[in-house]
Structure formats: C-alpha cells, structure tokens
Amino acid sequence: xxxxxxxxxxxxxxxxxxxxxxxxxxxxxxxxxxxxxxxxxxxxxxxxxxxxxxxxxxxxxxxxxxxxxxxxxxxxxxxxxxxxxxxxxxxxxxxxxxxxxxxxxxxxxxxxxxxxxxxxxxxxxxxxxxxxxxxxxxxxxxxxxxxxxxxxxxxxxxxxxxxxxxxxxxxxxxxxxxxxxxxxxxxxxxxxxxxxxxxxxxxxxxxxxxxxxxxxxxxxxxxxxxxxxxxxxxxxxxxxxxxxxxxxxxxxxxxxxxxxxxxxxxxxxxxxxxxxxxxxxxxxxxxxxxxxxxxxxxxxxxxxxxxxxxxxxxxxxxxxxxxxxxxxxxxxxxxxxxxxxxxxxxxxxxxxxxxxxxxxxxxxxxxxxxxxxxxxxxxxxxxxxxxxxxxxxxxxxxxxxxxxxxxxxxxxxxxxxxxxxxxxxxxxxxxxxxxxxxxxxxxxxxxxxxxxxxxxxxxxxxxxxxxxx
RNA sequence: GGCGGCGUAGCCAAGGGGACCAAGGCAGCGGUCUGCAAAACCGCAAUUCGUGAGUUCGAAUCUCACCGUCGCCUCCA
Numbered sequence: 001x002x003x004x005x006x007x008x009x010x011x012x013x014x015x016x017x018x019x020x021x022x023x024x025x026x027x028x029x030x031x032x033x034x035x036x037x038x039x040x041x042x043x044x045x046x047x048x049x050x051x052x053x054x055x056x057x058x059x060x061x062x063x064x065x066x067x068x069x070x071x072x073x074x075x076x077x078x079x080x081x082x083x084x085x086x087x088x089x090x091x092x093x094x095x096x097x098x099x100x101x102x103x104x105x106x107x108x109x110x111x112x113x114x115x116x117x118x119x120x121x122x123x124x125x126x127x128x129x130x131x132x133x134x135x136x137x138x139x140x141x142x143x144x145x146x147x148x149x150x151x152x153x154x155x156x157x158x159x160x161x162x163x164x165x166x167x168x169x170x171x172x173x174x175x176x177x178x179x180x181x182x183x184x185x186x187x188x189x190x191x192x193x194x195x196x197x198x199x200x201x202x203x204x205x206x207x208x209x210x211x212x213x214x215x216x217x218x219x220x221x222x223x224x225x226x227x228x229x230x231x232x233x234x235x236x237x238x239x240x241x242x243x244x245x246x247x248x249x250x251x252x253x254x255x256x257x258x259x260x261x262x263x264x265x266x267x268x269x270x271x272x273x274x275x276x277x278x279x280x281x282x283x284x285x286x287x288x289x290x291x292x293x294x295x296x297x298x299x300x301x302x303x304x305x306x307x308x309x310x311x312x313x314x315x316x317x318x319x320x321x322x323x324x325x326x327x328x329x330x331x332x333x334x335x336x337x338x339x340x341x342x343x344x345x346x347x348x349x350x351x352x353x354x355x356x357x358x359x360x361x362x363x364x365x366x367x368x369x370x371x372x373x374x375x376x377x378x379x380x381x382x383x384x385x386x387x388x389x390x391x392x393x394x395x396x397x398x399x400x401x402x403x404x405x406x407x408x409x410x411x412x413x414x415x416x417x418x419x420x421x422x423x424x425x426x427x428x429x430x431x432x433x434x435x436x437x438x439x440x441x442x443x444x445x446x447x448x449x450x451x452x453x454x455x456x457x458x459x460x461x462x463x464x465x466x467x468x469x
Numbered sequence: 470g471g472c473g474g475c476g477u478a479g480c481c482a483a484g485g486g487g488a489c490c491a492a493g494g495c496a497g498c499g500g501u502c503u504g505c506a507a508a509a510c511c512g513c514a515a516u517u518c519g520u521g522a523g524u525u526c527g528a529a530u531c532u533c534a535c536c537g538u539c540g541c542c543u544c545c546a
Binding site for chain 2: 031040048072073166167172236237243305306308310312316319331333334366372375386446456
C-alpha cells in the first residue's frame with residue numbers, strides 16, 4: 001500500500017515519495033509567541049502530529065522541525081503595553097519575556113494534547129545571521145532591493161510567483177487592499193528586512209540596524225535544518241498566501257532549486273460556522289477549553305474530521321467526542337480486567353481492521369475513516385469479551401492499542417488510579433447492603449459516589465468503579 | 470470583483486462511476502444481562518446523498534445550471 005498525500009501545490013493527491021529513502025524532512029510553521037494558543041493552533045498541531053506519527057508507523061525516520069517566531073510586530077506591541085506598567089525594563093528585554101512566556105505555554109498545552117515534541121525548535125532570533133545571508137544573496141541575484149534601511153523582495157522578478165496559491169499577478173493587483181508603500185516597486189513586494197526603531201529589538205546588518213521580515217525566517221531555518229529541498233512543509237490554510245508563497249519565492253529565488261515537494265495545509269476551526277479569529281472575538285484559548293474538557297476528548301474531536309476540512313466547534317460536539325472516547329476506554333479497561341494486557345507489538349498483521357486502518361491513513365491521513373476501523377475493532381473486542389472468546393481478544397486488543405497510539409490517543413488504563421480510603425469503605429458497605437438486599441441503602445451509596453465522580457458497575461465478581469470525567 | 474472549498478440520517482462524519490438499497494460515532498427505539506442501574510452485547514433506524522437537468526448499461530460519486538454556506542485575496546494555525 002502506498003501513502004497518498006494531498007499536495008496544495010498541485011491540488012491533487014500524490015503518491016508520497018521522500019527524497020531520501022526511509023527518511024522524511026518535515027517543517028511545520030510554528031506559532032508567533034505573543035499570545036496564548038487557541039483551538040485553531042491545537043487543531044493544526046494535532047493534525048501534523050498524527051501525520052508525523054503515521055509516517056513513523058510506516059517506518060520513516062522523521063526529522064520534524066518547527067519554528068518559534070520570537071521577533072515580530074505583535075510581540076513588540078505586547079511588550080510596549082507591558083512597559084506602560086513597568087517602565088524600568090527596556091523593550092528588548094520585555095520582548096524576550098513575552099516570547100519566552102508564550103513559548104512555554106505552547107509546550108504546556110501541546111503536551112496535554114499528546115503532541116510529540118519536534119526534533120528541533122529553532123527560534124528566529126537565533127538565526128539572524130542566516131537570514132541576513134539569504135537576504136544578501138537575494139539582492140545579489142536581483143530579487144531584492146534596498147530602500148533606506150528596508151529590503152524588499154520584488155515579486156515581479158520571480159516567474160513562478162503565485163504557483164502555490166494559484167493566483168495570477170494581475171488578479172492579485174486588482175484585489176490589493178494594502179496601502180501602497182511608495183517605496184515598493186509593486187504593492188505585493190514584501191519585506192525581507194525591516195529597519196527598526198530605536199528601542200525595538202534590532203541587529204546589525206549591511207543595511208543598518210534592523211530586524212528580519214516574517215517570511216524569511218522560515219526559508220532560512222527550514223533550509224538550514226532540512227536542506228535546500230525537502231519533503232514536507234505544513235501549516236494552516238491561512239498561510240498559503242502570502243506566507244508560503246513568499247517562502248517559495250525567497251527560497252527558490254536563492255537556490256534555484258525546488259524548495260518543497262509536498263505542501264500540506266490544515267482546515268480551520270470554526271465557531272458557529274464562522275472562522276474563529278481574534279478580530280471576530282469568537283476564539284477560545286486552550287486554557288479555557290481545558291478547564292471544561294479533557295484534552296483527550298479535544299484530540300478525538302479533531303480526529304473525527306479530515307484534517308483539511310473545516311471543523312465546527314461546539315459544546316454539543318465535544319460531548320459526543322467524550323462519549324466516543326469512553327467507548328474506547330471502557331473496552332480497553334475491560335480487556336485489562338481480564339488480565340489480557342499484552343505488549344502492543346505489531347506482531348498481528350493483516351487483520352481486516354488493520355487493512356482498513358492503513359487504507360484510511362494511506363489516503364491522505366483520513367483519521368475519520370481510521371476511527372471507523374477503530375470503533376469496529378472495539379465492537380469486535382467487546383463482542384468476544386461477551387462470548388468469552390479470550391484468544392481472539394488477546395489478538396485484537398494489542399492491535400487496538402497500536403492504532404490508538406498512532407492517532408496519539410493516550411488512553412487511561414483505569415487501574416493505576418487509587419480510590420480514596422473513605423470511598424473504598426462506602427463501596428464495601430454497599431456490597432454488604434446488596435447482600436442483604438437492602439436496595440435503598442445500596443442505591444443511596446451509588447448515588448453518593450456518582451456525585452463524587454465515581455461510577456459504579458455491578459458485575460458477577462463484585463462492583464467495579466471508574467472516574468466519570 | 471477574482472480564486473477556492475463545502476452541502477450525505479435528529480446531530481457529527483467517511484465514501485467520491487458498479488462490492489453503497491451509503492462506514493463509523495453520538496442520540497433514539499426494541500431485546501439480552503441486572504434487584505434496579507451502569508457498561509456491554511444482539512437487532513432496528515437514510516429506498517437515499519442541497520435542487521434541477523444532462524452524460525452513462527449504471528451516479529451520492531462525472532458535466533452544467535441554480536440555491537445555500539464558508540474561506541482566501543491584509544496579520545492569522
């Protein structure tokens with residue numbers, strides 16, 4: 001079976017063939033560290049995490065690079081606000097603090113969502129030299145031009161400009177909404193290097209003190225860590241234009257080589273069918289979301305829709321994802337009770353479930369269809385448990401864990417958690433009451449425990465409990 | 470104005486010319502189990518895939534038109 005991926009560059013699904021056999025270079029556009037992460041970030045990074053995990057499942061060694069933008073207008077704006085309150089610190093110091101704070105928060109939230117750590121996380125400010133070198137090269141090759149301390153990229157010089165977003169230059173000019181900077185040769189020319197104001201973070205360059213433009217960092221860092229041509233470049237659909245279009249122009253203009261083989265873009269999170277965004281005021285931060293929902297539920301919610309499609313968020317949908325997650329967990333918990341826990345070795349291949357799972361994932365990482373296979377496998381395991389066919393269970397259960405692991409669904413085993421002393425006493429008391437057929441007492445205890453978040457299930461061997469969550 | 474996506478049961482969602490009188494989940498209904506539950510199991514539930522026309526032996530799947538909806542064209546995952 002061959003893996004097919006949808007390439008934004010060609011607008012088709014293509015067979016995935018990396019440059020080096022057995023290895024994949026993958027660059028994911030990271031966050032600008034100026035504010036808390038929201039649901040949209042979570043969706044993107046969960047999507048690319050699953051892609052990375054599946055590539056690893058297929059046997060590839062994945063070199064996953066993800067940047068942090070730690071110098072930018074918005075970070076500076078944030079730092080300026082902070083300075084209004086505590087004026088003793090200088091702006092550069094505050095910019096660093098802002099970036100550091102939100103970088104750490106990013107990790108905190110992504111860990112909750114079980115997003116694997118990238119191989120490396122390069123920061124823009126640590127690669128100023130590389131960016132200056134790229135900019136110099138672009139000027140030398142006639143793509144860049146300097147105007148009093150600013151350097152712009154002249155898009156008219158790059159013949160393929162617009163190939164990713166599939167736009168023609170003439171069309172774009174017609175729709176330009178940006179105010180014209182008189183010093184630019186075309187309104188669509190973009191900054192490679194920006195002259196900076198006195199108090200802003202700045203670095204020495206051949207064009208004076210300044211800081212890099214936004215797009216250049218991704219060209220510089222991706223090529224530094226993955227080479228001038230590499231396999232996968234990923235990000236949100238909103239980055240297609242102008243960010244990724246500009247990256248192609250810079251990188252290919254500089255190297256004369258194809259920059260990226262496969263461009264992958266995830267769809268947006270919407271709230272009530274509208275794009276979630278700060279300007280609309282309808283966004284949810286991950287901090288808010290995790291106060292209400294288990295992060296595993298959030299992850300399953302994302303996986304229930306193909307990563308390129310928009311996904312609409314609502315409490316109701318999260319509640320449904322939660323019910324689905326419980327179905328999988330109840331199944332695995334039951335397997336453990338039967339002491340059938342086995343290492344999730346991939347020894348049992350070729351089942352119809354694995355075929356379906358792989359076919360789904362091979363088809364541009366169709367996690368929604370893959371979940372179909374997972375739920376069918378859950379039904380199969382439950383059914384075998386019911387019939388007492390434990391040899392089938394011991395074959396199917398490791399497979400189920402294996403699939404969940406590929407999707408990054410870390411499931412609770414349910415057994416390692418201890419119950420508080422007084423609650424254990426109550427359960428024992430209830431057992432006695434049940435033996436005496438004192439149903440009123442037994443039910444009262446069950447209700448009380450339910451209020452404590454403990455769900456009791458009576459079984460032939462006695463009652464078992466699990467946390468509600 | 471230009472470009473692109475989407476519209477499948479009550480809700481979510483996969484499928485994208487014949488194996489589909491359409492996966493899977495949630496909710497619902499009937500049954501089994503249970504003191505009653507919970508969990509689980511068994512079964513039921515779209516004769517139909519936004520609307521209309523067309524291509525085809527055959528269409529949810531292709532073409533055209535229309536309606537609805539969302540996004541990009543400015544920072545954005």
